[in-house]
Amino acid sequence: MSVLVDLIYTSEASEDGYYGNFSDHEDNSYGGRKEKRKRFEGAEEGSRGPLDSRSDEPMPLPNPMVGFNLPNQKLRSVDRCLPSKAIGPPFYYYENVAIAPKGVWTMISRFLYDIQPEFVDSRFLCAAARKRGYIHNLPIKNRSPLLPLPPKTIFEAFHRTKKWWPTWDPRKQLNCLLTNVAKPKLMEQIHHALAKCEGPPPRRVQKYVLETCREGSLVWVGLNKVAHLEPNEMEYLLGFPKDHTRGISMTDRYKSLGNSFHVDTVAYHLSVLRDMFPHGMNVLSLFSGIGGAEVALHRLGIRMKTVVSVEISEVNRFVLRSWWDQTQTGTLIEIADVQSLTSERLESCIKRIGGFDLVIGGSPCNNLAGRNRFHRDGLDGEHSSLFYHYARILDTVKSIMDRM
């Protein structure tokens, strides 16, 4: 099960201790592999990274994306030191797609108190890939994963598919689960292309089928028959309880799940909070979606006294509200629009509940994501620019709580 990770670790990461290690320098710069850095994020001309005043090092995007460390692996845990202004309260946790247009992560980092992102591909914890960057001021020692450990291969996750899996399909894991699923016509075309072959299909057909399967994360469900995952299967891979999104339209379920956190990855990062808040915590959840952060905290056994959740989508609020009513005893306060969360409103809220322990959220990625063919406009895009509200709200919360 851990062979994949071990291989990558031993073949790639052990040479110079590069991966997950940037503790050797006071300025948090990474060690080694200089020749690779210039191609990464923040390396383009005219873009000044948050650390530029102290260093010319651009922000690297490590490959493989293993973050600071991984569960049950012997990667050397890093010993990072945070900028003093980044240190809480509150703790904060921000997420977005790792492969964003150039300069985006440098900008995000600059607005979030110069903390370097932790890039993690969830394929190390899950049977599906999910490349994301996380900026947070949480401790990174003594993390622990959710148990039981989720399946890391397609066969472990979906036993029945093995019966129909052709030998020439080498996939062990799925690509990123997206907001749209493949349409029936594609599946039909694949079936048709394979059915008319006698014996193993020719190279050309294999290539076409494999490309299509990879693109849509399709699995084998019958003889020459592929299909996209069902919503409950996506819920399972992403770490949500069964039927979490049930009750809304299929299109909405796929959209919301595709936009969601990977619960196990986030929970791994948040696990350090468990011992720090034995009596529970107050959470400000921005861009909550279907409640990936809340589910992660719940599965960690962390009690949520009050959650102020901001989510624009009515169906997502419905999903979170129904889950909350079934599982929680604390208070859920729902707000639709981040723009309506003014500093006055924040202040009265903070005074009422006694402050937030955690500000968590991932702002809209659709103007950053490579899939967007029409409006990949970067951080200033129509939706992705809402990131600045995350920064604004975090800044406000920090300054209010500083005065307390």
Add this chain to the structure above:
DNA sequence: AGGAGGATGACTAAACAG
């Protein structure tokens, strides 16, 4: 709900220049 619709960034191996 179905169908159509490229671009960007990262990686890798090959080609290239010194």
Add this chain to the structure above:
DNA sequence: CTGTTTAGTCATCCTCCT
């Protein structure tokens, strides 16, 4: 032989129109 450039490969929390 070594470091650099180039071209091919791959993946991507998607939007618009019907």
